[in-house]
Amino acid sequence: MKTWKRTTAAAAVALVASAALAACGDAPDEDNDSNASEKSDFLPCILSDAGGFDDKSFNQLSYEGVQEAAKELGSDYKQFESKNENDYAPALENFVAQGCDAIVTVGFALSAATVESAKANPDIEYILIDDAADNDFDGTKDAENIKPILYDTAQAAFLAGYAAADYTKTGTVGTYGGQPFPTVTIFMDGFKQGVEYYAANKGKDVKLVGWEGNDKGVFTGGFDANEKATNTAKQILDQNADVILPVGGPIYQGALTAIADSGKDVALIGVDADFFETDPNTQDLVLTSILKNMKTSTIEAVVAAGNGDFDAEAYVGTLENDGVGLAPFHNFESKISDTLQAELDEVKQGIIDGSIPVTSYLSS
Structure with missing residues (x-):
């Protein structure tokens, strides 16, 4: 030493x-x-x-x-x-x-x-x-x-996108970020790919709002839990999304306010940490969280x-070295489909062995 x-x-x-x-x-x-x-x-x-x-x-x-x-x-x-x-x-x-x-x-x-x-x-x-x-x-x-x-959070976000597409009742899920930095958009890219993979393999029409890829999406302009974060979340909910993924630290708190104000049945997806564990205020709303084992x-x-x-x-x-992952469904265990977890396990293995490609700035 x-x-x-x-x-x-x-x-x-x-x-x-x-x-x-x-x-x-x-x-x-x-x-x-x-x-x-x-x-x-x-x-x-x-x-x-x-x-x-x-x-x-x-x-x-x-x-x-x-x-x-x-x-x-x-x-x-x-x-x-x-x-x-x-x-x-x-x-x-x-x-x-x-x-x-x-x-x-x-x-x-x-x-x-x-x-x-x-x-x-x-x-x-x-x-x-x-x-x-x-x-x-x-x-x-x-x-x-x-x-x-x-x-490489795109891998775990792919699983979250798949889960969101399976869970949605409106057929629309949404995401928004703080600013379009690669470490933000990597979540959104993976989420988009997971939604699209689910739709293609299930033959279902699931729409993603808030992110088109290539830096085209909805952003708050910062990482503060302020009025802009709340209004941005409302913008996503107004497009009929009933699952929402805010990417950018505290900006998810704006989504909590927007969900409460909407009076709608909306599920939240957390990032970085398991929100169910780190913020008890999310426990009735958080479907799952995209984890970084930081x-x-x-x-x-x-x-x-x-x-x-x-x-x-x-x-x-990565998923293979447990550096990223998907949190448990916690209070949503009884709300998800009976086959979802088994399907996610299969998709995860496909991502690990390369049979299901997930692209990101760290893998492409």
Whole structure:
């Protein structure tokens, strides 16, 4: 494990970074005690995007992963919860100044700031969740000391699309996103393919609204649970959709409001985490959730770094390696068809063995 610590230069940087952070939020928290009997001097740190660690989605799962990894390593950890994009660079500077050995950044919005920090600090190991660190779009990472952790969620979303097409009573299902980033549209692409596969194989007419593919779809323009998120969900429901997939962290809360206001029997599909478990307010509405096993993959990457086994090769979660999946139907078990789960198991195996192709920016 690393035992060195940055001294005079780091202290100077800390003063500058702390001053910058004073204008945009609190400085990264003090060390969090892992309660281990034997302390490690390895220090992992985690920076959220603007969604915060209580987003009941990918920030929260990644944060829990760092907590568990620190506990396993017997180390402290530091965290900073961003309020907006202006926090990213100063928070990373502050992490560097405080001697962080591995820095976890959560979400594609942090990619540019992470790359800049990684290039300036090649002796620090970076773990970037949900982005390839390829801001030049040339097919290669922009910094060698970054480990991208990615998820081919199109595979799991395909299963969700199949389930939605089987469940719908109106013959219309819908989706909308926060912004048309690849890590958002990959859900929508897989969902669309699953709906179309079901319709073709069952000979049924099921319509998808909100997404045509190739960045043509309905988006809120951000990732906040605001009036725009609610109105966008209403736009989908007004097209007779009775299953809705919001993709973009907290924007699903707008769908909850829209569903309540509609008075209709509408089912929600969650993303990233199992909404039934992370947000009890969804339990009567959530049909299933498209899962990214972010907590486990974060734990594994941080523990490897702490043990001196950091591997900068990209990790891609799939159905085959359990990096992505579909949550149980929970309260909807009695509402789905008797054959749906067996059909989904068969489709999943087809995706794994390649007999049912699912295309995405990670697989094409």
